[in-house]
Amino acid sequence: MMDARKLLINLLYRASAQSSEMSGWGHRQTKNLLRDLRAALDQAQERKLTALNVSALRNYLDDWERGEAENQRVSATVYQQQIEEWKARLTADTAHSIEMFKAVLEAGQTALKTAIVINGGAAAALLATLADVIRSQSPNQLLAPLGQSWLLFMIGLGSAGVATAFRYLSQATYAASMYAEVEAKKSKYYRGGDWLRNLAVLTGLSSYVLFFCGAIAVAKMIVR
Structure with missing residues (x-):
C-alpha cells in the first residue's frame, strides 16, 4: 500500500492540477479531494512524519474549503440572478x-x-340605380354596364365573406396543431393552417381588386 508521504504528494499534485484547471472541476470533486487530503494528513500525523507541517497543511485545507464554499454561494447567487x-x-x-x-x-x-x-x-347603391333604369319606359344603354359593375361588387362581397371563413378555419387548424399529440399530425395541421391562411389572404385581396374594377367601370360610364 502507498505510504502516507507518497499519497500526500500525489494528492497535492492533484490539488495543483485543480488550481490550474479550476473551471473543469465540480464542487463534488473538490470535496472529494479535500477529504482525501485530510485522510492523508491523518496518516502522516499517525506515522509522525516530521518532514511535513501537518498543522499548516490542515489550516491551508480549511481555508481552501471555506473559499470553495464561498465560491459556491456566489455561483448560486449569480445563477439565480441569471x-x-x-x-x-x-x-x-x-x-x-x-x-x-x-x-x-x-x-x-x-x-x-x-x-x-x-x-x-357599392352593390346596394348600384342596385337602386339599376331598379330606376329598369323601371324607365325607354331602353337605356347604361343597363348592361351597370349590371356588370354590380356583379363585380357582388363577387367582391362574396370573396370577402369566403376570406372570413378561411381566416376562421386557419385559426382553428393552428389551434388544433397545438393540441395534437403526434408530431406528424401536428405538422399536418400546421401545414393545413398555412394553406388556409394563404387562401384567406388571396380571397381578401381579390375582394379589393374586384371593388376597384367595379369602381373603374362605373367611373368610365360617368365620364362618357
Missing part, C-alpha cells in the same frame, strides 16, 4: 409576441370588414 433575468426576458418576449399576434388578427379582421362594407355599399 435565471430571474431569463424569466423576465421570457415574460416580456411572450407578452410582446401575444400583443403582436393580436394586432395581426385585428388588422386582418378590420381589412375583411372593410372589404365587406365597401363592396356591399
Whole structure:
C-alpha cells in the first residue's frame, strides 16, 4: 500500500492540477479531494512524519474549503440572478409576441370588414340605380354596364365573406396543431393552417381588386 508521504504528494499534485484547471472541476470533486487530503494528513500525523507541517497543511485545507464554499454561494447567487433575468426576458418576449399576434388578427379582421362594407355599399347603391333604369319606359344603354359593375361588387362581397371563413378555419387548424399529440399530425395541421391562411389572404385581396374594377367601370360610364 502507498505510504502516507507518497499519497500526500500525489494528492497535492492533484490539488495543483485543480488550481490550474479550476473551471473543469465540480464542487463534488473538490470535496472529494479535500477529504482525501485530510485522510492523508491523518496518516502522516499517525506515522509522525516530521518532514511535513501537518498543522499548516490542515489550516491551508480549511481555508481552501471555506473559499470553495464561498465560491459556491456566489455561483448560486449569480445563477439565480441569471435565471430571474431569463424569466423576465421570457415574460416580456411572450407578452410582446401575444400583443403582436393580436394586432395581426385585428388588422386582418378590420381589412375583411372593410372589404365587406365597401363592396356591399357599392352593390346596394348600384342596385337602386339599376331598379330606376329598369323601371324607365325607354331602353337605356347604361343597363348592361351597370349590371356588370354590380356583379363585380357582388363577387367582391362574396370573396370577402369566403376570406372570413378561411381566416376562421386557419385559426382553428393552428389551434388544433397545438393540441395534437403526434408530431406528424401536428405538422399536418400546421401545414393545413398555412394553406388556409394563404387562401384567406388571396380571397381578401381579390375582394379589393374586384371593388376597384367595379369602381373603374362605373367611373368610365360617368365620364362618357
